[in-house]
Amino acid sequence: MQPPSSVAICQTCHFEQNAHYNYCGHCGLSVWQQCTRCKQSLPPEFKFCGFCGEGLHPHHQPHPLPQTQVKAAAKTAAITPPVDAPQTVVAHSAVARVSERRQVAVLFCDICGFTALSESLDPEEVSNIIQPLFQQCNAIIGKYEGVVEKFIGDAIMALFGVPFAHEDDPERAALAALEMRELIQNFGKELEKEHGRSINMRMGLHLGTVVAGSVEALEGRNYQVMGDVINTAARMEQNAKPGHILVTEEMFRLLQESFELQTDALIQAKGKAKPLQAYELLGVRRLQQARRGLAEQSEVWVGRQEELANLIQLVETRLQVQSGTLIQLRGESGIGKTRLAQELYLRLKESQPDLRRIQACSTSYSTNFPYFMLQGLIRSLLAEEENSSHFELHSHLSDFLESLKLPNAEMVMSLLESLLFPHLEFPQLKLIPPERLQKQIFRAVADVLNRLSRQGPLFIQIDDLQWCDPLSLMWLIEFQENLPHQPFQGVICLTQRAEEPRAGQAAISAHPIQTHCDLDLSPLPISECQALFCKILDLAPNSPLPDELQALGQAILNRAAGKPYYIEEVLKNLLEDQILQKQAGKWNLTCSLRDLPLPNSIQRLIMARFDRLEAHQRQLLQTVSAMGAPVSQNLLEILFNDSSQEADLLSLHQAGLLRHEIGAYGPEYSFFQALTQEVIYNTMVKRRRRVLHKRIGETIERLSSADPYPMLDLLAYHYSRSEETLKAIKYLYLSAARASRLFANTQALEAYSHILEILAPLERNSLIAIDLQSKEWRRPAQLEHEILQKKAEILFRTGAYDRLMDLVEKHLSPELPLLEQARLMYWQGRGLEKRSEFAKARESFDAALKLVENQTDPREQARFWNACGWVNRWLGEYETALQACQTALKLLETQPDMEQIAYAHNVMGVVHYYRHEWEASLEHYRQGLEIQEQIQDLWGHANSLSNMGNVYFMTNRWQEAFGVFRESLKIREQLSDLEGISTSCNNLGHACLELGKLDPAEKYLSRAHALFEQLKQTVGAAVAQCNLGLVAMRRQQWQAALALLEPGILALEKQNMQVLLPELYNYRSEIYLELGDFKAAENLEATQDPVIEQHGDPVQKGRKARLKGLYCLFTGQPEAAQAPFKEALALLQPTGHQGECRALYENLISLHQTLGLSEVSYWQQALKDLLAAEKSLHPHLH
Template identity: 25%
Template sequence: MFCDLQGSTALSQQLDPEELREVIRSYQEVCAGAVSRFDGHIAKYLGDGLLVYFGYPQAHEDDPQRAVRAGLAIVEDIDGLNTRLREEKALELAVRIGVHTGLVVAGEMGGGDTVETLAIVGETPNISARLQEAAEPNSVVISDVTRDLIQGFFLCEALGSHDLKGISQPMALFRVVSESGAQTRFEVAAAFQLTPLVGREQEVGLLLDRWEQVTEGLGQVVFLSGEAGIGKSRLVQTLNERLAGEPHILRQLRCSPYHQNSALHPVIEFLERWLQFRREDSPGERLSKLERAMEGYDFLSSEAVPILADLLSVPLDGRYPTLDLSPERQKQKTVELLLAMLLETAREQPVLFVTEDLHWADPSALDFLGLLVDQAPTCQLLAMFTFRPEFSPPWGSRAHQTQITLNRLPRRLATDMVGRLASGKAIPEEVLAQVAAKSDGVPLFVEELTRMVLESGLLTEVEGAYQLTGPLPPLAIPSTLQDSLTARLDRLAATREVAQMGSVLGREFSYELIQAVSTLDEPTLGSHLDQLVKAEFLYQRCLPPEAAYTFKHALIQDAAYESLLRSRRQQYHQQVARVLEEQFAETVETQPELLGHHYTEAGLTEQAVPYWQRAGDRSVARSAHIEGIGHFEKGLEVLNTLPDTPERASHEIMLQRALGASLFATKGYAAPEVEPPYARARALCEQIGDTRQIFPVLFGLWAFHHVRMELQTARELAEQLLALAEGENDPALFLQGHRTLADVLYRLGEFVPALSHVEQGIALYDREQHRGQALLYGQDPGQGLLVYAGLVLWMLGYPDQSLRRAEEAVTLAEGLSHPFSLGHALSVGSTVYEFRKEWDVVQERAERLFALASEQGFEDLSRNGSRRQRLALAIQGPSREEGIAKLHQDFDSQRGPGWLRNGLHLALLYGTVGQADEGLRLLAGAPAYIDKTGERFYEAELYRIKGELLLIQGENELDAESCFSQALDVARSQKAKSWELRTATSLARLWQKQGKKTDARSLLAENYGWFTEGFDTADLKDAKALLQELA
């Protein structure tokens, strides 16, 4: 960049030397400040001129943009300086700036005492000096070379071709008007040699109408649908062009077919561009860039940087505390943070938010975008989504949404487009007819066929019009886009290999990566890439080695890819995979699915499988389970091509286990889809004798059958787990064996053996030694054993010991930094307080559970907490009828563990409001449910409550007594002393009413006299009070 102060001679005549020095110094300080902001280097002060380098000695990927921005900043800052100079000295300054880009030789020059260490040699600085001479005062003029590199980021006015002093060839010059607002490589690519927009005036008008509503504060959503090549991206770019004169911000996401199972990939890719991450940045530099960006969002919490750092795989390096969040809650907070940042920006100024190729979006990105769609009307936001017709957005219709479907162009408009592509030069009618017919109105095909014809030699230009060089051969114009693109590539034979290699790398690729993969030397590679750019197969951003390339359209990438022979395609994929492994460690760490893809397409299945496993594990660690399922299933698909060996079986076991766990998280523990992966993994473990992996596999099957209330099967699996633990003699496995078996036995009503297993497990548990068990099995086994000890001890008639164990479980869980374990302890432990009828404590625990589960994203525990709150309020509160109605809704929607318990509470509540009939109807199916599932831990209470409801009806004392007797039989067979006491109290009260006081006192005294603790609990107080009445 060359910057010159206009009219300095006149200034020297107007001011004395001291004043002139002061003015020149102020001018130089303004220039230096602007240059410094954009990391330029002032090489020389030449009187009132400055020679500035961008890209040397410090290079950036966007140095041409930095130079132009610095020039515009100088013009703007000089205007600010003039405000002071007009007041103080009654004068104004004007500058002229020229910017040119080119190759130079850089290094030390000179001799003796005049050595320049950062000198450059070449015509580039001379041309920039000549450019500023052609500039108007207070303007920036650039060469066509620079304009090509910054195109799309700035609005430029063509100044025509100029002869510059000392330059042999005329040069096209451009005046930089302003920045365009473009911020992404896609925006720039779409603005480079754009396809003419034809026949879309109505759609453009509709988009401008929606934008007007946005500027008035009513956000809008536009769904733009159309087949590939129909012009969706071109329409989006046209809207952005139309908005160039209005203040707005463009935010653009691009979804990728290679990353459909990479959680939030388009968001991550955008953030890395927005933060200007470079491969050579250290983790500390990346964290600092993130911190600086977050300074502009002062409304955000202190968690913002750690949350985004985790999303971007940037280590915190001890500068922030680690977030103690479950993966589910961390994912939720990440989405909430991203949404808050975007909405805040859109409240300050209008935002055009574009998501390209939504049909390739990953599930987590769709979740984020769904929230954005819902909240768009609250701010100045136009959210546009482009996608192909086979995709339907998974969000409901809203008043602020608009659907636009792009149709093919009619023949008249297709021929008009051909004419524009030919720069208005006439084309023979028979050629027009074939292009229009074979393109079938698809704009991209129209463009590619036209370019193919213009490059083919079929036409020659005569007096401003094209004429056929001979008869038009029948097959001269291909019938498919693939054929057309292949023909064009064939005419660029030397560059075809580079295009094909680029197509293997993806829709976008860096010079750094293709250079690492290619066997060509740098000059040859650079030349081939330049030819592909000039032929408009590729768009280019920046200069090598910082250059990035984008295929003009996904169909062009597909065409180049499909032109590869299978053997060569596999060879390229293998080269890419190995280069990534050897030279791009960060990509291997953050995008293992990319390695999985390349090794899969290379036919190297054994190398691919571990990467699909790692990709799935990485997704699951971020609670992106749907994406994880995609990776695990891809790994299994690839694995099926390998021969049946123990090594293959071992890999499949790990993938099936991981798949089953993710299906638990997404479909629910009782979903039928969960069983097949675990069953297959079990069969494989038994086939190869893998005793270590079979334990977690059986645990997964146990959880599946346990939640489905298939308790006999769950019992068999728990017994197998315990037997495996004995075979391995592993205390950690013993813990899980005892815990799972105790859980099942409790539900089966076998309380004495259940207590034996929880006590054995508690004796083995060591908090520090077994801390990692929570990560392997979902919760800490210590709190699980303690809380079930609480339940079993209450059943067996030890209320005080029961309470102590339940409280110990909560205390232990509070110190584990494992939220789900605490949630489990609060949930199951509150059942002890239900048994004790301490409903105020149940309510307090339920509120705490609900808050924790909501914060952490534990949906099942959140629903559990909500149900328990409603139950406690209904039992205690004055609005019992309203509470009953809500509880009945819960009951109708619930199946599985807790269904019978909740039904009994609800039935009893119906009795308290005089609706015993409704309560009995509710319980009519309970005996069959018990027989089917084997869930008998509430069986005695079922018959007792049924008896109480019959008594409320008033005419069924005999049937009620029969129910109480049945309840006593069940309780006694189970050694369930607490149920036995509660039932004995109900029966004694009935006998009292019937005048059988002696029998009543004898029955109740025997049961009450057995107890040695818990005398302050509701059941024992009721029994004592009734005994006193019967005395």
């Protein structure tokens, strides 16, 4: 059996093909449907069986009919004649189209008095009366290029915007309604004269998005749409009085400048949460003559001369002093941001021949692809295609880095390769924690750009910043913050839409990009718009427009609103369609200005061009829009199973819709403008999008079966937008895991959250594979619990403690398995610990341990016990802390976890350190160090050395302390571990400070402070700043010391770092004493003393007592000074702290001299012996 129609549309994927095929050439499924009663095969568009009359889709209705129309249809079905559409409408409707999302204006018209007329006259007579009326209404609708969707009894529903978009569909609908009203009212008067009965009408108009599908014009059917917009238009019609036209708020906003309207009643529509404001359409105010639109990129340059000149001057001035320049261009779509950036580069190139351009951009889909923009930047830097193999890039990158002569080139190369090929493993990077790997990648890219700029200035252009992925954005923010301190020569030019920032832009809000020029592009003035108009049409720029172009020019320029992109595209459309022609040296417009197809918005212009394409070209564009990235022609041909796509692709390129480039694997295509891609993608119904994403995912999966890891993000992107739930979960899981390893925490969290959304409706007994080999499976509940733990870990390591606590509060429930409750309590405790709420943190850990005691893996219990040990250390309950860590070590005897064993020893080392049990502390640090060496943990090795150095320092083993501090710094510098380098520099600076070596101390501490600031580590920066204050204090620069100490102390107080405050409080008090501001020193006691007593060690408590004695001495109370000095002596001498003992001996000498006591000589000899001991212990420092 051959179907009667020549075109068949697959009901699964909506692919259009010749009707003689039985299976879809796009998805492989049958294009026919089967009657459930007689089992005959039928075309997909049949609603009733052609053999037995059985209803095929009783539940498929395009939209519910308003109740009044249902009644009217029942009464008049037999007497309402079919109405033939005008030829123009038939021609439009005959083009078979897949279902699409469209913005349409809907007109509902209901004839009042029709039922009474039908009851009083013969049906044939009624038909003869009404038929001409409906034909004239149809003609009016066709006149304005609308489509009659259907006649239902005495009702008409017409659509404007399908199957082809127009620039002014709302206006066309309004004009048609007004003309139909006049027609029906005149008709009613004539009818009353002849039959004594009259008719009138009421109408409703609404604008909104519908799903519009193809029709069978050869069988007399019209275009069909589905959507709530239909019901809303019907509600307007039902509430209109006879002879009146009501429009919605959406229509009112678009019509108010061209039509007379007045506010009408609020309408409480069924199913609507809020009442609808109605407006009555009264008549025409003035006619809309033009539309707005979006143009493709143009090489024509007009205007913005002042902005360009200022930018050039800024850049050239800064280049002369070898400084980098950061420029940001913002503005609406089509305002000319990218074009200005290109022109800036070309002009600079004239004076800077060695200027090198590097380009990168983001896309709407790339927000969740880690390092997408940064990868593009590096590939542009290397002039590499996106599909370059690792082997090809490795060779090129090696040569490139060799030419730069970078130190640590081998490490930089591994870092850049891991950036470009994150699915590969690099032995040098395997043990680097994710957060440190991220920082080293950031630094590697910055080092390469800085070094390259020495060879010649760079012009780095980054487009569509609003879609930048968070990791690349973090790099950009960090790079610009360090711009004043690094040897970068060149320009960074950013372009960004002025619209509201997208998701991933939170980083910009938290850390705004500081530019040397932040330029918000305003619309071009009318004179420059006219100059552009003239230049495109090759007219004299400063002369008046020819008479034949005056009206056209005015219409276009008024609508352009100063957007050059719009002017270019409108003229391009007119020339392409030969509506504007040049004949015998004179321009000729082939239609009236009223009928001029000038789109009135960028989106409508894109749709107008899109609608003019052939069906297969539209489908091709939609496919490219779903793929997002530059798409190879080979991949498209595989997707379509058709090797003849080249001609269509080239045609779309020539039409200015697609960019054509030659990639590593042949021709590649992408959209010139991201907005074009957005608009075309949004034309597809969601069902079709899901099917398309599934096919793209399957194709990529098949082509990358040998090595799918490079495609994980793409596979996750496409399957998560399809109906392939299980594959979506698998690839999202793998993509999130990789993002987590890259420290791309935002992407990982979004992927994990997406998985949780997908899991919610799944059957609880489903099985889900989470690896490529399908060896690991999870039940939904298991996966939910696992993902919650992963999200908690990410939130903890990124310092998002408030979000961590919210996560725990949301999901912690007695209904969870005990182990899952315990794990969430563990993260709750870690979050409380970071808030310095140590007692509450311990309660959480204790509760977690009670839940899992004897019920879980010993390694899990050990983790909880170690956490208890650490928090008890902060609470000063050192014995409890030691017992907790010892319990953890005992649990790990049977099932070792080397990381937790090392962690336990480190905690115990810290506890013994704060108890001044130096040898015990060193022993635990040594054991941790041995484990770190076994597992080749260089970072842990460096940390343990640093901890050991602190012990050596406190026990006056200066030579050993400086040795391990320097060794730790050396390892950290080799690893480019900025955080570790800053810590080592702070340690060395503090050591030099204690020994009175102020110049080296200042050098180390300044470096530490700069690095901490760069890393945005508030606590580290505050400590380094305070230590610099101590350097000034040792130089007796008291005011400078106070200016450094005060903000550092304030920062630490805000972070609730009370364990660090006792020492700094004492130093601040000492400064006030030296300044003679005894009142300030006295006032501080009330707030400082409790903190020192609770959190200070014996050294700080002894120092507090010493300063109390010094206060008494300075204020003329020497007798009162004896008691606090005695207390200080009892506290300080057992500690062996030489610096404090030296200061105390000096204070005691002053006291006894003041009191005239004989013990002066005793303390003078004690001081002499102490200084001699210091010199013998570390002669190399004296």
